[in-house]
Amino acid sequence: MLGPDFENIVRLLSRMPGIGSRSARRIVLHMLDNKDNMMLPLAESLQKAAIDIQNCQDCHTLDTSSPCHICAAMTRDRSLLCIVENVADLWALERTGSYKGLYHVLGGTLSALDGVSPDDLHIPHLITRLDELQTQELIIALNATVEGQTTAHYITDCVKGRDIKITRLARGVPIGSALDYLDDNTLVTALDSRSAM
Ligand SMILES: [Zn+2]
Structure with a gap:
């Protein structure tokens, strides 16, 4: 036994x-x-x-320090904020080396089926950060799933009225795919050819 x-x-x-x-x-x-x-x-x-390892107090990614090394880096472009669903998606974008802005990890997507509401995600904190950072462009890099797109529309509505350009990854991202599984070239192309929402 x-x-x-x-x-x-x-x-x-x-x-x-x-x-x-x-x-x-x-x-x-x-x-x-x-x-x-x-x-x-x-x-x-x-x-x-x-x-x-803990969650960053600002972007909610995982790191051995809080603020994390991305939030603390003065070399990052603080006028850009990219929203991702989870830490694995943040790593996927970082791996490409072509994004130099800041991130905000939501910790999931809205789902009526699974009972995930805006308060369960880091959406209220996102709005506070947008104002504090005076973000000029908000890049919505959520997965092309129904939940991802519902969340993207919800966030777009929340941000309305602010002078912030809202873009999303180009539609080259296959439907239903997770960013983490995309090859780096596809991801860089999707980021470079992002479009206004
Ligand atoms: Zn951070």
Whole structure:
């Protein structure tokens, strides 16, 4: 018998995106076979990361410091603010190296089905930041899903009346795709040929 700890690790791992209970079991077995160079270092790193990594007080991305290194960098163009759904999408845009403005991570998209309302996302904080930063262009880089587009329209309505140019990624982005899965060239093209909303 492997005991309750084994089952507990399997249960927790199988809640991770893309991992079913069979993969979770395989992962735990692999770790048990490699305790010294896998399981123990992983446990230590997980504990450290849980303490050290936090959400940025300004853009809500994850970093070891708050404000994060992007918000703190004086070399970034502070007149540009790009809205993304999650941290993985921010990383996808950063990977291209072609965007030099600031970000705002919403933490999801509006969904009546899943009960996600504007207050569950960082939309009220977004409005405060737009005024504080005196943003000139707001780039909506939300995924081309129904929820992404509903959220984009909601934000556009909230921002109405302010002297801010609102743009979105070009329609070359495949419908329903997540930014994180796009290749860098497609993403750079979508960013460069963004259009007014
Ligand atoms: Zn930040």
